[in-house]
Amino acid sequence: MAVVGRISGDGLGVRMRAARIEHEMGLRQLAQQIGMSPSSLSEFENGKSMPGAERLQALATALGVPLDPSPAEPASPAFEDWRDFERLDLAPVFRAALDVFVEVGYHAATVRMIADRCGLSMAGVYYHVESKDALLTELLQGAMAELISRCVAADAEADSPAQRVTNLVECVILFHTYRQASAVLASTELRSLDEPGRLLHLQLRRKVRxxxxxxxxxxxxxxxxxxxxxxxxxTAIVTMCVAVADWYRPGIGQSPREIAREYADLALAMVAA
Incomplete structure (x- = not known):
């Protein structure tokens, strides 16, 4: 929730709304000034839509705030070796949200379910995060940031092109088994993200590819x-590796590293096909 008289939150709409309040400018007044309808401006401020470049520039000029429609990329959790996966260190609200989103799906999940799972009131959840969409956005962006950081480390460790492919396939497989819940969420709930979070997530996925x-x-x-x-x-290599999260069952069948070795061989065969 925005705090009156203070720019809060990283979303562009949130920052614009806070700036409008600081300028003591009404929604209808600003909408008329820049040629938008009040309802469209309200949707933008609430993160439900994104105006075109010209309207964004007009908003920034009218309110005197920097124009930066691209959200900052999330930081990756620290790790010593890209092959080693410790338990994901998530705050209780985010751990509960991850579990609930995977179990029942984003749209069926409610903030009350998340609150009950982590032992907080609904007000307690909103103290940590402004919306259910913000929970999903941060979970997915954090997962992609970790995957990219591990891929960069795996790539840098290789001493030949073939070893690069082998390391990268192993890295993606290990991530999609040891971080299975995050991987499943990223595969199934991309459609649920609001902009600009969806755009950033797609950009992060392209980085892996x-x-x-x-x-x-x-x-x-x-x-x-x-x-x-x-x-x-x-694209085919990434697709087959990502799909492992859909069928992998911990403790049943092959281990993650055994799967990684087989898929690395498949990938090398695909390179030469």
């Missing part, structure tokens, strides 16, 4: 012949 595509292209440059374009090959 781009890292793997760079390794595939390096293999091709080294002399491996493949008739399928590197972009399509890397």
């Amino acid at each position: 781009d890292i793997i595509q760079s390794a595939v292209e390096a293999c091709r440059d080294e002399g491996q012949v493949g008739t399928v374009p590197a972009a399509s090959t890397s």
Whole structure:
């Protein structure tokens, strides 16, 4: 919730609304000034829509606030080795939200369910986060930030193009097994994200694909012949690795590292296909 007289929250709409209040400007007055309807401006301030570039610039000019429609990328949790996964350190509200979202789905989940799961009142949940969407956004962005950081470390450790592919496939597989709940949430609830969180999540997903595509292209440059374009090959590799989260069951069948070894062999075969 916005605090009167103070810019609070990282969302652009939240910051614009706080700036409007500081300028003692009514919603209808500002909407008329920049050529928007009051209802459209209200949706923007509440994070339900995003105006075009010209309207954003007009808003920034009218309110005297910086124009920065792109949210900052989330920080990645620290780790010593990209292969080692400790229990994910989440605040109780976010741990409860992750569990509830995975169990019943984002749209069926309620803030009351999350509050009951972590032993807080609904007011207690809202003390930590402003909305259910904010919970989902932070969970997904945190997961992607960790995956990218681990992929970067795995890529840097390799001493050959083929080893780069092997390390990256192992990294993605380990993430989608040891961080299965986060991975499932990222696969199933992208459609539930509001903008601009959805856009940022897609950009983070592309980063993973781009890292793997760079390794595939390096293999091709080294002399491996493949008739399928590197972009399509890397997309296929990412897709098959991500799907592991849908069927993996801890303690049943192969271990994550055994799955990773098999999938690395498959990926190398795809590079040369």
